[in-house]
Amino acid sequence: MKERRPDELETLWKEKDVVNGKLSDAMVAIMRTNGCVWAKNCGGCTMCGYRTASLHDVTEDDLMKQVDQMLSRYKGESFVKLYTSGSFLDENEIPMTVRERIFDEFSSCDRILFESRPEFIEKDVLSTLPKSTTIALGLESSDPEVMEVSIRKGFTPNDAKRAGELAKDAGLMVRSYLLLKPLYMQERVAIDSAIDSARFADPFSDEISINPVNVQKGTVVERIWKRGDYRPPWIWSLIEVFKELSGTINSRLMSSPSGGGSQRGVHNCGECDQRALEAIERFSFTQDVNDLNVTCECRDSWQKYMLSESMLGTAADLDRGFSSDLMIRK
Numbered sequence: 001m002k003e004r005r006p007d008e009l010e011t012l013w014k015e016k017d018v019v020n021g022k023l024s025d026a027m028v029a030i031m032r033t034n035g036c037v038w039a040k041n042c043g044g045c046t047m048c049g050y051r052t053a054s055l056h057d058v059t060e061d062d063l064m065k066q067v068d069q070m071l072s073r074y075k076g077e078s079f080v081k082l083y084t085s086g087s088f089l090d091e092n093e094i095p096m097t098v099r100e101r102i103f104d105e106f107s108s109c110d111r112i113l114f115e116s117r118p119e120f121i122e123k124d125v126l127s128t129l130p131k132s133t134t135i136a137l138g139l140e141s142s143d144p145e146v147m148e149v150s151i152r153k154g155f156t157p158n159d160a161k162r163a164g165e166l167a168k169d170a171g172l173m174v175r176s177y178l179l180l181k182p183l184y185m186q187e188r189v190a191i192d193s194a195i196d197s198a199r200f201a202d203p204f205s206d207e208i209s210i211n212p213v214n215v216q217k218g219t220v221v222e223r224i225w226k227r228g229d230y231r232p233p234w235i236w237s238l239i240e241v242f243k244e245l246s247g248t249i250n251s252r253l254m255s256s257p258s259g260g261g262s263q264r265g266v267h268n269c270g271e272c273d274q275r276a277l278e279a280i281e282r283f284s285f286t287q288d289v290n291d292l293n294v295t296c297e298c299r300d301s302w303q304k305y306m307l308s309e310s311m312l313g314t315a316a317d318l319d320r321g322f323s324s325d326l327m328i329r330k
């Protein structure tokens with residue numbers, strides 16, 4: 001395997017996203033940093049495999065070289081998204097000098113987005129950020145027990161709310177990430193919980209991104225999935241969340257599921273997955289609920305699945321018992 005050097009970006013790609021209501025070009029860079037403080041000190045969240053994307057000896061000089069690589073690939077996209085697999089505002093990950101250079105280099109962008117845990121979001125910090133900033137908040141759930149037990153997030157929904165409100169007061173945009181179907185949750189409960197969480201996030205968010213769980217390597221979620229006690233959500237559930245929320249909240253709804261259509265990611269029967277994911281991609285841009293009209297026979301299976309879960313009182317992977325080819329998890 002190729003050595004992962006601290007002075008190289010983890011990855012960089014181009015995609016589309018929305019800027020001022022219009023579909024625009026975006027550049028996404030994943031930086032290699034010293035890693036998320038929560039993952040380093042306390043083991044991290046149950047679904048997070050990002051610690052594999054961070055190192056322990058990334059210097060300021062290394063980060064400056066990563067910025068050089070971004071600039072060499074930058075073609076004037078109006079939206080720049082910077083992920084660190086942690087918190088951009090944690091100075092142990094991104095020192096102030098690097099932060100300032102990034103803001104300076106991308107000062108002509110209409111939007112710049114980065115993630116941060118709430119503990120790094122304070123009034124004095126926010127006042128130093130460009131007005132084009134969107135703070136991405138990993139709120140995950142509005143249920144404190146889910147945050148503590150299923151996700152082990154290390155902060156409460158109200159901590160995220162406080163950070164979101166501060167960011168809004170500072171005139172910045174907020175994109176809240178919610179997790180669809182954390183551990184130990186039945187499918188229907190997961191749908192209702194994501195809907196409740198979106199309503200909680202709406203007053204302090206401009207955008208709400210629903211992230212269906214993707215089973216990442218080396219995580220608690222992977223261990224439980226391998227032993228058959230977890231099934232990633234159905235794509236129907238994600239569609240249902242959007243249908244029920246559409247027109248009832250102010251934030252733009254969106255989702256770009258990682259691992260979609262695979263056994264580790266949000267999936268349906270296999271036959272309709274691509275169509276259903278394309279529908280979600282369309283809806284994320286148009287917000288038109290008609291774009292979610294997908295049909296497949298497996299919609300019945302999804303409904304029966306939810307009924308069976310509720311009758312059996314389990315959140316285990318019921319598919320496992322019905323399909324022998326799912327017995328081997330890779």
Ligand code: SF4
Pocket residue numbers: 036037038039043044045048049050085086087117138153
């Ligand atoms: S999900 Fe975010 S906060 Fe949780 S361990 Fe991963 S990087 Fe850290």
Ligand SMILES: [Zn+2]
Pocket residue numbers: 268269270271272273296297298299
């Ligand atoms: Zn199907």
